[in-house]
Amino acid sequence: MNLRENVRLAPYTTLELGGPARYFVECASESEVRAALAHAAAHELPVFVLGGGSNVVFADEGFRGLVLHVAIGRDQGIAFGERDAAAPEISAGAGADWDTLVRGAVERGWTGVECLSGIPGSVGGTPIQNVGAYGQEIAETLVRVTCLDRATLERRTFTARECEFGYRDSRFKRRDRGRYVVLDVTLQLRRDTPPRVRYPELRDAVTRAGSLDAAAPADAVRLVRQTVLALRRSKSMVLDAADPNARSAGSFFMNPVLSRAAFAELEQRWHSTGGAGAIPSFAAGDAVKVPAAWLVERAGFVKGYRRGGAGVSGRHALALVNLGGTSAELLALAEAIRAGVKGRFGITLECEPEVVR
Numbered sequence: 001m002n003l004r005e006n007v008r009l010a011p012y013t014t015l016e017l018g019g020p021a022r023y024f025v026e027c028a029s030e031s032e033v034r035a036a037l038a039h040a041a042a043h044e045l046p047v048f049v050l051g052g053g054s055n056v057v058f059a060d061e062g063f064r065g066l067v068l069h070v071a072i073g074r075d076q077g078i079a080f081g082e083r084d085a086a087a088p089e090i091s092a093g094a095g096a097d098w099d100t101l102v103r104g105a106v107e108r109g110w111t112g113v114e115c116l117s118g119i120p121g122s123v124g125g126t127p128i129q130n131v132g133a134y135g136q137e138i139a140e141t142l143v144r145v146t147c148l149d150r151a152t153l154e155r156r157t158f159t160a161r162e163c164e165f166g167y168r169d170s171r172f173k174r175r176d177r178g179r180y181v182v183l184d185v186t187l188q189l190r191r192d193t194p195p196r197v198r199y200p201e202l203r204d205a206v207t208r209a210g211s212l213d214a215a216a217p218a219d220a221v222r223l224v225r226q227t228v229l230a231l232r233r234s235k236s237m238v239l240d241a242a243d244p245n246a247r248s249a250g251s252f253f254m255n256p257v258l259s260r261a262a263f264a265e266l267e268q269r270w271h272s273t274g275g276a277g278a279i280p281s282f283a284a285g286d287a288v289k290v291p292a293a294w295l296v297e298r299a300g301f302v303k304g305y306r307r308g309g310a311g312v313s314g315r316h317a318l319a320l321v322n323l324g325g326t327s328a329e330l331l332a333l334a335e336a337i338r339a340g341v342k343g344r345f346g347i348t349l350e351c352e353p354e355v356v357r
């Protein structure tokens with residue numbers, strides 16, 4: 001175990017923010033994770049488990065315990081199943097790069113994760129919030145997740161059903177929050193199956209780029225990936241060192257899902273306070289999903305808004321960007337936005353990234 005001291009956390013996050021970890025250990029195997037957890041328990045150190053760093057804000061003061069960086073399978077840690085299988089499997093260590101997995105699946109012409117192209121972060125983070133985009137989510141292809149119980153050091157495997165997935169949600173965010181370290185993930189994809197493009201924004205963009213109907217399934221999958229990457233790039237939602245808007249944690253706020261009664265109240269409030277036009281909304285079962293970006297902009301925090309060293313991305317109102325400032329500045333901006341949305345609409349936005357103090 002290579003235990004290091006006072007390691008700056010900023011380079012391990014896509015926001016590039018955060019002070020030092022008192023202790024930091026990179027774990028490339030299950031046994032290293034076990035050793036790190038045992039060490040932390042013996043020394044009564046709080047532990048933070050870090051994956052790809054795409055969904056975390058570390059405080060400027062850093063973290064006074066042990067940061068356990070999961071690097072299992074980071075190098076060559078993705079096992080692609082038989083090319084010819086009808087339902088090929090992919091297994092990957094938690095530390096493997098998510099988009100490398102997606103690229104490998106798409107290169108093989110396999111269907112099931114193409115809409116999840118270009119999402120920053122590691123494989124191990126994907127089941128936690130049931131990562132999804134453009135009408136597809138990991139719950140549709142995941143078959144198992146192997147985890148290590150942080151307290152008992154027992155191994156446990158969960159099926160997709162046992163993960164209790166919901167919209168950007170799973171048991172790992174709720175009743176088992178903080179309990180497990182994800183070790184590896186197995187997905188099952190499909191071969192010779194046309195991709196389903198349900199999301200209108202994506203469907204329109206794919207149609208402009210080429211014809212899905214005329215394409216063989218493997219080519220259609222590639223076209224969808226290319227289109228998703230282009231869409232994400234246009235919103236600065238892919239990692240790009242040259243793009244100042246990309247120094248973010250992706251979406252900073254969850255899209256609120258309201259009961260029909262709460263949505264009616266929201267509409268009433270919007271119109272009675274001079275709001276013009278309809279509030280964009282989408283059915284989510286019996287409830288209504290409202291784009292958080294719309295609320296943020298209507299509360300006055302428009303794209304490109306800047307406050308000190310933090311700002312709202314010039315390309316997407318849901319992404320907060322580090323403009324050379326501090327975590328404190330970024331979190332202050334997040335709080336100002338939450339207060340603004342609460343004041344204007346009566347809705348409390350939930351932050352998506354984990355804030356670690």
Ligand code: NAP
Pocket residue numbers: 129130131132133134135168199200201235250251255282283289290291292293318352
């Ligand atoms: P967007 O397309 O601007 O959409 C904003 C919101 O409107 C989302 O809640 C989205 O739902 C909803 N929406 C838009 N069109 C819809 C439709 N036809 N039917 C149902 N709902 C619709 O979103 P964006 O911020 O640019 O992100 C693009 C995609 O990446 C979205 O799917 C978004 O959820 C996803 N994303 C996911 C994560 C994550 O998993 N943590 C982070 C960032 C972005 P959905 O959220 O259900 O798509």
